[in-house]
Amino acid sequence: MRRKLVAYFSATGVTARVAEMLADAIGADIYEIEPACPYTQEDLNWRDQHSRSSVEMQNPGYRPAIAVKRDNMDLYDVVFVGFPIWWYTAPMIIHTFLESYNWTGKTVIPFATSGGSDMGKVNEKLRSSCPSAMLAEGKVFWTGVSSSELHNWAASQTE
DSSP: OOEEEEOOOOOSSSSHHHHHHHHHHHHHEEEOOBBBSOOOOTTTTTTTTTTTHHHHHHHHTTOOOOOSHHHTTTGGGGGEEEEEOTBOOOOOHHHHHHTTTTTTOOEEEEEEOOSSSSOOOOOHHHGGGGSSSSSSSOEEEOOOHHHHHHHHHHHHHOO
């Protein structure tokens, strides 16, 4: 049996709720990717080009620090990585997370939350941060997603 982890970054709690439901639905461990410096509401104002999130997303090489690194990543075969869609892609902290581990022999499955965007070019942009992983196609979930929908999707990704 393959051991699974749901790792997620959530700025406002929406992705956290979906990640918790997914972990419960598939019997996976869960890990929150927490920034070393938490985001404030002002930091998340995407309409302000000088907000922290806007500045980070304008610099593809930016890597926000993570508060605590998961020390037992070698135990997992499949890692679901969740995040909100920012500027049609994953937040830069997801790159920080992916670049912090050796993904050889592991499957990385992205999932996202969004108010209207799809996955777009997320995989294309994440590929360089986990080149040794088997990177599966991701999926966007909205706030009303059911536990059974998450379970069925996860099962289809890990068969």
